[in-house]
Amino acid sequence: MLHRTLILMSLLFLASPAVWGAEDAQKGYSTPEAAAADPDFALQGEYLGAEVGVQVIALGQGKFQVVTYRGGLPGAGWNGALKQTTEEDTQELKQTIGDLQLKKTTRKSPTLGAKPPEGAVVLFDGTPETLKKRWRDGARLAADKTLEQGVTSVDTFQDFSIHIEFRTPYMPLARGQGRGNSGLYYQGRYETQMLDSFGLEGKDNECGGIYSIKNPDVNMCLPPLAWQTYDADFTAARFDKDGKKIANARVTVRHNGVLIHEDVELPRITTAAPNQESADAGPIYLQDHGNPVRYRNIWVLPRDAKQEARRPVVPAFERFHASATGENVAGGRLLLTELNCTVCHAAPEALANSLIRRPGPVLDQIGQRARPEWLQAYLADPHGVKPGTAMPDLLRGLPEAERAPAARALAHLLASTGTLAEKSSDLQAFGRGKTLFHQVGCVACHAPREGASVPTQSSIPLGDLSAKYSITSLATFLENPHVARPSGRMPRLVSNPQEALDLANYLVGPVEVKPRNPNWKFKVYHGSWNNVPDYDKIKPVKEGESAGFNLGVAGRGNEFGMRFEGYLKAEKGGEYTFHLGSDDGSKLFIDGKKVADSDGIHPHTVNSGKVRLEPGMHQVRVDYAQVGGEATLSLELEGPGLARQDANGRIFLTEQGPRPPSAEEAAKEFRVDPSLVEQGKGLFVSLGCANCHGLTLDGKPLAPKLQAKPLANLAANRGCLAAQAPTAARPPVPAYDLNASQRAALATAVAAGAAVADTRSQIERTMESFNCYTCHARGGVGGPDRSHNPLFLTTIQEMGDEGRVPPPLDGVGDKLRDDWLQQVLNEGAKDRPYMLTRMPKFAAPEVSQLAPAFVKADRAAESPAVPLPESEIRAKAQGRFLAGDKALGCIKCHTFGGHQTPGIRGLDLQTMTRRVREDWFHRYMVDPPRYRPGTRMPTAFPEGKATVRDVYEGDPSKQLAALWSWLKDADKAGLPEGLVGNVIELRPDARPVIYRNFIEGLSARGIAVGYPERVNLAWDANKLALTLAWHGRFIDAGKHWEGRGPGFQGPLGDHLIRVEDQVPLAVLEDNKAPWPAKSPRELGWRFKGYELDPAGRPHFRYVSDQLSVEDVPVPVPNKTDAWFRRTLTIKGAKEVPGLYFRGAVGKIEPQANGEYLVNGLYKIRLPGGGQPILREVNGQQELLLPVTLNQGQATVVQEIDW
Incomplete structure (x- = not known):
């Protein structure tokens, strides 16, 4: 098969005059019957193969343009990006069809044959009557009773919807604008182009383009002589009474049922338009460009755009059903x-x-939410x-x-359920809220407020939020929307109360709340002071009245000061105590005398002061300064006949007491009428x-x-x-x-009547109702539309759409674990930190029921589990190697817990096994594009073959089983190679290396020992226990030797096992008594350090009141990996009855050779004599060895082999 990649535009537009004459270029066919005379006509058209769509364009004389689309045809599977163009002759084309096993397909527009709805004006139905009645003189019928081009309607229209069916001729030798050219002109002013643009790029001068204004979102042009449809909603330009244009015309167009323009603004008429722009209605004009384009089934439904704006907006209906024809x-x-x-x-x-x-x-509490x-x-x-509301x-x-009167009575009823709390806006919170609104997913359902715009019909309307809510009431709603709206249509996106408050500040907008019952006069000062300054010497930036200590009026969160002045009414004379609290500093003055002082920079701190007051009014002043962090201010009092209480209840704005509301304020105030x-x-x-x-x-x-x-x-x-x-x-x-x-x-x-009750329809109905399709695609439906797509943001641009757009839900019930799927649907998730859009919490039972529905619809039959090719602990080591930079390189693109990759930071590998199913993981790793077309995830096993040949002889199943085994350890898994930079690896080449520092999995007194035999251990000096053992590389000192050295460091090597977590010796009443739960120190043991033998190996020592113990682990070389022979020498002045050594804890399986397999990971041998006791106590197995002192000494030998 010959493939010569060409540039499509040059191929279609730059024909040589020597090859194509002017006469040949005009030759064409206006009916399929006539076109059948050309053998190329039978080969041109659309084809489908395995995950591929092909469009074949006839160029005349046995030449063809072949356009191949990955995933399917445009509008039916193609991802919009991957596409290849070649030129082939007849023989090559037939070979391509055979090689790719292509089948010819004939697509039809879903709106073909749409019947005119009630109220529609039928412009043409194939009869001479509509031709004569609805079109101006000169309109002609073709021989097949279709309408010829170059006609203008008698009827004129303002706002309308139009359905038109058209057919471009078959003109294989023509090029560019000479190949089946016509156009649909709305009001005779604005053109949607008609052209044989089959297989082209989709430009504004090609089929579906709004001429000279906008390209179609996708080229949906079908092959020539196929009947095609335009379904358009047109809104006329608006003009004021003086004839000045105040709003541009707009149009939404569906080409062959696919949305190609959504609410596009038309700032000017088309150059060749027969009518000028004005407030007058205009006709439908079908352009004549000299080519035999034909039309049928044309009808127009007049509409009132202003009235339509009042309809309830249900985004899924608008997107998937509003333009449906027939039985919707x-x-x-x-x-x-x-x-x-x-x-x-x-x-x-x-x-x-x-x-x-x-x-x-x-x-129930609407009065607390809405004004x-x-x-x-x-x-x-x-x-x-609120245009677009579903409320009738x-x-x-x-x-x-x-x-x-009815509206008034209902409003009083609802207002009686509570009182709205007011709060002035916070400029810093406003800025944070603006970022949140445009990043975390709000704009998936609601129109963005700044920058990008989206069609109104695709967004759930918000209305005037500042008219409805206060900042406080909206924040309360956003923090837990399901309390007020149990349907779950409004999910929870915020992660904490502060985010809710930030969003509310932005959505409500700048608000300066004028308190209804102010009791303080305030002044605001901007600056930074370590102590409260003398505000008499500083000019305030703002003054006003507040109810209580409203610090929000400062307009900033840090570096400001405030002075509050009011009057306190003392009902009785006597001693009063005032409690002044603040973060940062504050001072209280009464009648000019300082009574309490909480000055300085500090967290909220309360200081008290006393003063004698006579009955009557007393002037009160509170001076406050905020440097940074939290900003708080409070004042309480107690006195004769008064328990401790908030002082604000006894503070008044004037010396005369409460100020009565003005007539204007009284008129505005809403008072509930019983x-x-x-x-x-x-x-x-x-x-x-x-x-x-x-x-x-x-x-x-x-x-x-x-x-x-x-x-x-x-x-x-x-x-x-x-x-x-x-x-x-x-x-x-x-x-x-x-x-x-x-x-x-x-x-x-x-x-x-009733719907079909199957799983597929349940999923589709649920995803439509909860607007899931605005973020997620499934089954070729949904996903962000073109206007919303740019609103999905990422922190890693290199990840492309995978880093921005929420994942498609195809096969999600097969991919995800049942428990994780349920958790994501019920609680939301944020497992893709690079993706700024969050998965919200819907908290609706119908959403929860999606989990079993997804499983039922998607779950593939389980493949037999792949057995591990060797012991689990060794398989984990191979899995760890495979994930590293010297094998599959998983860590080059995926984070691992707190460890970041230098480049793309994909999903955390530590979360993999709690999210996805093992069976799916095995299938996915062999062929990622099959499960996520267009993914950046490379195929580590091309054509099912391993790229790493020296692990399990290149067996993909075994390699993946080992990788999964390692992944199952999650945050306990050993770090893969290449993950950590600046490694300072300690290498015990000739003598053991001892590393005393914070060791992961031990207490703060960990002692790690690396031996030249490439076997290592970590001994816990607090617990007097040999806790960890592993093979291979010892440890990385970089974390502790560079910078401030924070945190715990884990082993570098493989085959990590956990041996014991407690001192292995204890005195029991009998062999059925539980092992002591107290710490070694509480049991009387004390660590006495360690000594090194001539080979540099440590001998650990610890003592009690009765015993002294020396614990000596020694590596024993083996053919594969070394193991430890551990010798404990126990001495005492007298016999200690009931002394036991605990050799193992966990799942213990006796072996035929006298060994014990522990937790399926390592073997224990106790060769030093005595009869071990295998017991179960408190739900766990233990291996005990009685210890008897002989002449004041006993020896216990434990062999640890893995």
Whole structure:
């Protein structure tokens, strides 16, 4: 097969005049029947192979352009990046088709044949009647009853949706703009290009392009002579009364059912447009460019863009269902769920069980969350106050005179549930909140506020948050949104209360709260002082009134000072005690005299002072200075007849006492009216509020009373589904302001009844309801759309999309462990530190049920477990080697606990086995692209063969089993080679090396010993125990010898075993008594140091009141790895009854040769005589050896072999 990679544009546009004459370039065919005369026509088109899509473009005279796409065809599997272009002749093309086992495919637009909805203007249906009635003079029918190019509609339009089907001719010898050229002009002003651009790049002057303004997001052009569709939503430019343009036109376009332009702004008309831009409506114009382009099934649905903006925005519906044609049952069921239709209209049991639950917000404490003024305005006009809300207008169905009073009564009811706490904004928190909002995932569902813009229909509206919330109330909601919204549609993204407060500061915006009942006058000073300065000598930067010590008005968190002045009313004369607390410094003055002093830089500290006061008013002044860190200020008092209490309750703004509110303040203040509360209760249940919302008053929930028609009895064009909600109906009909697409989808779903109850549909419905598809793709559906994609950010740009975009969920039930999958869905996760978007906490049972659904849908049959090729401890060593920089190099791209890689920092290897399944891991490692197309993860086993040939003779299964075994140790696993730089390796080449420092796994008095026999140990001087042993490399001193030397250092070598954690000698009542749990010191043992023998080996010594012990481990060389023979010499002045040596703890298996296998890792031998006792005490096995002193001495020999 010959492949000559060419530049596509030069191939299609730079044809030589010597080869292609002008006459040949114009030759083409306008029908498939005519084109069949050219043998190339049968070969051109689209093909599919194994994970590949191919487009074959006929260039004439047996030449073809072949474009190969990795993953599938454009709009159907191609990842948008990997693509190859070649030129081939007929013979080469046929060979390519055979070699790649390609099958020809014929794609059809899903909107082909779409029927005009109610209210649509049918411009052309193939009949002479529509041709004559709807098109200006000169319009012509082709022989096959299609519409020819170069026509203008009689009807003119403002805002509209249009469906048009078109067919470009087959012109193999033509190039560029001469190859099947026409165009769809909205209002005769703005063009979406029509062209045979099959297989091209997708430019603004090619098919699907908005001419000279924007390229299509993807080139969805089908082969010539295939019927194609445009489905477009057009919003006309807006002009003021003087004819000045105040808003550009906008358009959304789907080409063959695929979104290629979303809410694109059209700043100017197309150059060749027949009409100039104005406020006037305009026609549909189909351009004539000299090529036989044909059209059919053209209809236009006039729409009111302003009214459409009021519709409930359900992002998954807008993205996947809003432009659906025919029976849009899936979209309708989504709306049944998200608009909560079945809480009023009872659904048949089968249908109800298939819908995802969405209870409305709980209103028990709504008065603490939302401003009463906002509540009243929102209830009166929910779609005007918050366009896009799913909340219906319940009051529009009332007689007009009743609407405003009803909104007022309901607002008083809701306001009676609590009082909103106010807080002034913090500029530093505002900046942090801005960063959080645009990084952690908020903008996946909500439109970004600065910089990038996204189409409004793809984002859940927020409305005017500053009108609804205070900073405090929004922060409380964000910290735990599920309390107020149990549906889980609003997940928790913040990780702590401070983040919630930061986000609230940003979302509410700068707020200077004017307190309703101020009791202090304040002055703010900017500067840094170690002690409270004399503010009389400093000019304040700000002055005002506050309720309590409001430090937030300073406008900064550090380096500021404040003075608070007010009046204290002493009801009785006598001695008063004041308690002044602050972080940092503060001073209290009463009647000009200093009473308490908490000056200086310190954490919150309280100092007290006493003063005698006469009855009456006394001037109070508190001076405060903040340097850095926490900023706090408090004042308490106690005195005659007064227990200790917050002084703010007795401080007033003026010497005359509380200041009455001004007439203006009184008029603005919302005061709950008990009589209106009672009216609101009645309306709450009669209007249907209680059907959606929980509201408990005085411990009693308000029960719903509204009973609407059952869902199955609803008419498709009446009630909630009517184009205009009826007014003055009883009971009132809620107005959702649904658009035509939503009404049609709901009507279809109601008529269709129950959904198919299978696992796949359950997953799809859940992911749509919870907007999972905005971040994650699954089954070729979803993932960030083009407008949202740039909003996903990373700290490591080199990782590409894998480092930015949340992973696809294809096969997730096969990949992840059941417990981890459940944890991620229930609690959220942040295992990709480089990915700034977080997995939120949904806390909804329907999301939790995704875990078993994913498993059922995805889980592959378990392959037989691969047995370890040798003992587990040795397999771990090989796994550790494989992960290092001299083998597979896993640590070159993956972090390992706290150890960072110098380049890309992928997922932490220590978390691998708690996240993914072993069976999946084995399959994935052999072929990563199969499971994650386009991944940067290299294939360590190309074509199933190992690249490391000297481990297990290159057997991939054995290597992966060893790697998994090492990974299972997680944070206890030995460090792979090449992970730590600046290694200062201690090498015991000729004599043992002793390293006394902080050893990982031991107490602070660890002693590590490396022997020339390449076997090592770590002995714990606190526990008097030989704790660790390992083979190979000894230890890295770099951590402790460089810098300040913090932390514990682990061994460098392999085959690490843990031998004992406690002194191995104890006195027991009998051989059934439990081993002492007390520390060696509590048992009377004392470490006496160690001595070195002539070979440099340490002899460890420790004593008790009765005994002295010498513990001498000596390496014994072996064919493979050395082992230890440990000799304990025990001396005492007299016999010690009940003395035992504990030789092993854990799972102990006696072997035929007298050895004991411990925890499946190492063997213990006790060759020094005596009968060992294998016992089980307190749920664990122990190997004991009785010790008897003979003439004041006993010897215990323990051999440790692994």
